[in-house]
Amino acid sequence: MNSFAEQFPVVFSALNTGFLQTLKLFVVTLVGAIPLGLIISFGSMSRFKPLSAAVKTVVWVVRGSPLMIQLLIIYYFPGLVFNNPVWGGGENGRFIAACVAFIVNYACYFSEIYRGGIQDVPVGQQEAGIVLGMSRSQIFFKVTLLQMIKRIVPPMSNEIITLVKDTSLARIIALQEIIWAGQAFLKGSQGISGQIWPLFFTAVYYLAFSGILTLLFSAVEKKLSYFKV
Amino acid sequence: MSETILQVSGLSKSFADNKVLKDISLSLEEGSVMSIIGSSGSGKTTLLRCITGLETADRGTITVAGERVFDSERTQKLTREQKRHYQLLTGLVFQNFNLFPQYSVLKNVTLAKELLLKEQIKQGKAQKDELEEVEKQAKELISSVGLADKLASYPCELSGGQQQRVAIARALILSPKVLCFDEPTSALDPEITGEVLNVISSLASEGRTMLIVTHEMGFAKEVSDTVLFMDSGVIAEEGTPKEVFENPKSERLKSFLNSTLKV
């Protein structure tokens, strides 16, 4: 398999398999971290001091340490320290461990963005809700939430595009995402070895994907431009 | 003799060491208009915020339409239902309008009442067709403040005066027993204060009970049945507009009126 034409279909299908894993990790992380981040942001804004202090400490630890180390700890610690390999050795276990690490990590980043977004909504909006007899949850969901969303779309789109690229860190626990798949052909896999182009070619996937996300976010921004906050 | 609809007794409030309200008592009769004047920091806005439930006073009682909405001696907790009920006895129009920017003019006016009705429908206390009524009622109120052509506009597309008129309609739809205004024209350019003041005047002539904190002395004189002058957390003088504006008794009120006239 020396010609590019022969190699391409093999590489393409391997990269697609890898990218599917990247995409799964990306989607699961968002689905988990977006609501968890909101809960964490409420915790850090809680008037119950021990809770907000505890939550802020967790957020500090998670944001202040490298995601790569968190992945290693979450995947290897249960087996190493507690003699209990909860994740198992297979690809599925690695995927779940990676999801947990990414969700917790990104939820902490999101929570700070949410906190800023919520605190930026003028207090008068809440007061208007109160004097109109609305309940706290009605005020949050009907008044504050959309204004907060409008404020956080730009910083969230930054974080989410960073997440696209951060998924590649999961290969530290041998999650076979797209960069792993591309690198395999450098070392030798499926009769193709010493080929560096598949690794570079992975960038095309990242670019295409972040391009789609950029378009999506500008559509959201446009959709929310009918009102000013 | 009309009925007393708002009764405040012995109300005190401090922020840290700063005593903002000192043993305030006042009463307001149904269908009458009371203006509260005074320099900034005199406690008039805090008084309004205590009456409308945005601040909790340290001592005293507040009674609206015969119901004890606040009592510093009360030990048992209010249920959500009670809180909501008491809250809706008063309405408040803010200095900065505080319209909800993401909703149209119509939705700003209907939102709170719709949410309320939906809860009541769930509990079987109201019927579905009452929701349609709300929209009709909102449109009428918006017309009455002169904005019939702005139903679908968003707050950012309106002038300050128009926004404040929407805010008044939004407060009116819940039919509060006492409608409070917190310096309703202070955030407006002088040339458009008139359109808001006209709306308030016409509400007065309809017999709405209103409590107005204002810096507009001419307006207060014209629209009010009673004027309160607050100074350093106490009611320094109280009387008809004629008494307060033409015959001020205390030196403080005299110098306050002089300073506002000069401006």
Added chain:
Amino acid sequence: MKKFLAVLMALVLIAVCFAGCGSNENAEGSTKPAADQTDSEYIKAKGTLLVGITDFEPMDYKDADGNWIGFDADMAKAFAETLGVKVEFVEIDWDNKVLELDGKSIDCVWNGMTLTDEVKEAMSCSQAYCNNAQVVIVKADGADKYKTAEDCKQLKFAVEAGSAGENMAKENGFDYTPVKDQATTLMEIKSGTCDAAIIDSLMAAAMVGEGTNYADLTYTVSLNSEEYGVGFRKGSDVTELFNAFLAKAKTDGTVDTIAEKYGVSAALIK
């Protein structure tokens, strides 16, 4: 609502703790080992031998259907059969092999692993089953200039970080750059960023020279000779079971058959 959220949040935190530390019998291939269990009992109880590998022709690699084959892979299948368990191949990051083993996400490292002092220190190693050497790879034209290690001193080397090749480069006092893996070292020569590499002879036989992607490279000097073995967890009793299996497989011809299939007969330890 605040209270509700506080409670919800506490629940989430507790759930995360449980997921992290609690026992989870249902997770794939994971059973909590009992304190008094031997390693072989643990593996038999869960019914699967997790074999840590990398894509490494001719020892462990994928066939056209994506199944793992190779000399090591086929031997591992035969060994698992004698234990009466299924075999599952797990691709790992080679740098993390000790972590993977101790963390029980794999049960053995079986991937043409050179038995270096570091490896013997960190794992319970089997008897050697294959000979190997660290050889110097250079461009084919001009290769005859480099007949001894001394000749190679002027070259700029690329070696796999932490590999036996790196040790050789150190011992011989070569000027070298550590890179991610053995394949990268070949790329370094091809792209001209380095002059030479040190890799396993078994790998060199499969990847370098005529008929390969690296037809313009060749291998010259053998710097040492070394041996491949299988690594088990420290203190594991499976090592002895493997040694017994290997002895039997040598006599009944299993080893020879598999070795012939993958072209490694010459390197076998008889």
